[in-house]
Amino acid sequence: MADDPFTTFKKQAEEALRKALAELKAESPIVLDKAPSGMGDLAFPCFPLAKQLRKAPDAIAKDIASRIQPHDMIDKVDSKAGYVNFSVSFDRLAKSTLNEAIARKGDYGSPERKKPTRILVEHTSVNPTGPIHVGRARNPIIGDTLARILRHAGYRVDTEFYVNDVGRQVVMMTWGVKHLTADAKPERDKDDYRYVLFYQKANKVLEEKPELEKEIGQMLYNLEHGDPETVRLTHEVCERVLAAITDTLSRLNIRIDNFTWESRFVADKSVDRIIERLKGSEFCHEEGGAYFLELESFGIAGRETKWFFTRADGTSVYTTRDLAYHMDKFTRTDTAVNILGEDHKLAMQELAAALSIIGVEKKPEIVYYAFVSLPEGKMSTRKGIVVNLDDLVDEAMERAYEEVKKRRTDLSEDKMRDISRIVGIGALRYNIARVQAEKQIVFKWEDALNFEGTSAPFIQYAHARACSILEKAGDWDRGSSERRFDTDYERALVKMIASFPTVVSECAEYRKTHVLAVFAQDLAAQFNQFYRFVPVLKAEGPARDARLALVEASMWTLRNALNCLGIEAPTEM
RNA sequence: GGGCGUGUGGCCUAGUCAGGAUAUGGCACUUGCCUCCUAAGCAAGUGGUCAAGGGUUCGAAUCCCUUCACGCCCGCCA
Structure with a gap:
């Protein structure tokens, strides 16, 4: 597979170092750092070689540098303060990077050949019992972003929502739907808001009349044993709430490929078969009719190392069904990634242990995220301290509209609304995707709807500027072989564009969305400097063509990075 | 009590996996820049014991140990 030019440069530098070190009879892993600018x-x-060779690091660096002849992508090798510094053949890098970006357009950053590996990304999978709130919004955004990145990195990706019915x-x-009547108006004219009222009221009624517990238990039993009426009603209610939830997700540019219903694994008896297999395990014990695995030897620690996989009445628990689901998943995919x-965490450890016990080698890979809280504390639907995702989306679009109106007086109402939607949703997604998943975040409106600095609009704006230049450029020579760039602004921008394929594959490999978010921000910042200091349309001759090529390559790279983040790239704003 | 995660200027954050040259950006604050390809921008400035302590190393935000703070978990719930 052909590497991108910067990777080729890196490999050539590594190879040259390998040879030089062999000549010096020195042994060292070859790890290259990014050099400081200049x-x-x-x-x-x-430094690590100093002891081995009994020489000062600086002398070693000098020695190594003198043994490496510049060739192909290596333009210059020198030494300074104990480092061997490699400079890339900039003209070659620029030429192939820009040609590639301009030729491949929306595919720039993606490998020429698709990878055969199938990856199934399970995300969101919230209980279909009510609307999604901001605390849970991290899941679909991370999941969808990761799926987009993996796709761009060349994998065959499917996204999946596991429906807990x-x-x-x-x-x-x-x-609640069957026995109660709603006594409040839903917050929105949507099924998730309508049905959550029944869920909430049922909980309240049960608290007041604990004797109804038996009825609930019976219904749960009926559901799990395939009572047609119970199954039908439950499925219908879930389906409606689910449809409403996916409507909310689609507002965030999130579309899920598959929905797998949990009840399927009960109905087709695969859960029963797993229970039987687990019962045959040496780790299995029984207590009052309920079965559990003793998982202490699997690294499970805490007060309780038992994992119960059946209730006393023989019915399955959540993780047992999840086990059946994962076994099904592994028949359909090479790699399973769960958000x-x-x-x-503990449930997934138990699941992994159980998979080992029944002899399944594959394990799901998990991306965990910390919860989003509000300044006033934990989000809680019951206590009413909650921000619904729909409200956040509305507010984002509304605030973006105010910003558009401040800046543009020449646009039609429709156009302004369209830009507001793209900018508002972008700001929202970006603010989730930009932070490492493991960091807990406190939701603040002013951060979530930030339109400047580190934000989607900042990146979108750079893209719109690029589009604006290209639109005004008229005809220019795209095939020009000479592309000279003399300013640091241009050269730094070219190098960032050249690094995009590597960034995409690293984000994919490490399942990190925030790295791409940071890259997009840095690229936009670099483009904005270029925009400010290097005139494009006023330039003449080959310089103009070269700069236009740089603008076009920037535009595609910004657009592709945004697309991986699930953020639309408006041509004007 | 135990397990897992997080801790970087007033606030948010990158860098931590693979230790390396003056610790990355942003917000806020101060100050400049729109007769010039869109100022959602650019430039300059103020602000840091990288939670604390110890250790390993030529070199530690990064690795090891201890402690502290915060979050999550330790259900025959999901």
Whole structure:
């Protein structure tokens, strides 16, 4: 597979170092750092070699540098303060990078050939018992972004929502729908808001009349044993709430490929088969009719190392069904990636242990995220301290509209609304995607709807500027072989564009969305400097063509990075 | 009590996996720049014991140990 030019440069530098070190009879892993600006592009520190060679690091660096002849992508090798510094052949890098970006357009950053590996990204999977709130919004945004990145990195990706239509919460809601009447108006004319009222009321009624617990238990039993009426009603209610939830997600540019219903694994008896297999395990014990695995030897620690996989009445628990689901998943994919809240860590450890016990080698890979809280504390639907995702989306679009109106007087109402939607949703997604998943975040309106600095609009704005130049440029010579760039602004921008393929594959490999978000921000900042200091349309001759090529390559790179983040790139704003 | 995660200027944050050259950006604050390709921008400035302590190393935000703070978990719930 052909590497991008910067990777080729890096490999050539590594190879040259390998040879030089062999000549010196020195042994060292070859790790290249990014050199500080003005000292080349890649740096090799020679300090670890000092003891081995009994020479000063600086002398070693000098020696190594003198043994490496510049060739192909390596333009210059020199040494300074114990480092061997490599400079890339800039003209070659610029030429192939820009040609590639301009030729491949929306595919720039993606490998020429698709990878055969299938990856199934399970995300969101919230209980279909009510609207999604901001605390849970991290899940679909991280999941969808990761899926987009993996796709751009060349994998065959499917996204999946696991619909929990079996557990107690769903039964509570369905029981409420069957036996209660709503006594409040839903906050929105949407099924998730309508049905959550039944769920909430059922919980309240049960608190007041604990004797109804038996009825709930019976319904749960009926559901799990395939009672047609219970199954039908539950499924219908869940389906409606689910449809409403996916409507909310689609507002954030999130579309899910598959929905797998948990009840399927109960109905097709795969859960029963797993229970039987687990019962045959040496780790299995029984207590009052309920079965559990003793998982202490699997690294499970805490007060309780038992994992119960059946209730006393023989019915399955959540993780047991999840086990059946994962076994099904592995028949359909090579790699399973799950996006989960950090509260699922123990359950996933138990699931991994159980998979080992029944002899399944594959394990799901999990991306955990910490919860989003509000300044006044934990989000809680019951206590009413909650921000619904729909409200956040509305507010984002509304605030973006105010900003558009401030700046543009020449646009039609429709156009302004369209830009507001793109900018508002972008700001929202960006603010989630930009932060490492493991960091807990406190939701603040002013951060979530930030339109300047580190934000989607900042990146979108750079893209719109690029589009504006290209639109005004008229005809220019795209095939020009001479592309000279003399300013640091241009050269730095070219190098950033050249690094995009590597950034995408690293984000994919490490399952990190925030790295791409940071890259997009840096690229936009670099483009804005270029825009400010280097005239494009007023330039003449080959310089103009070269700069236009740089603008076009920037535009595609910004657009592709935004697309990986699930953020639309408006041509004007 | 135990397990896992997080801790970087007033606030948010990158860098931590693979230790390397003056610790990245942003917000806020101060000050400049729109007869010039869109000022959602650019430039300059103020602000840091990288939670604390110890250790390893030529070199530690990064690795090891201890402590502290915060979050999540330790259900026959999901």
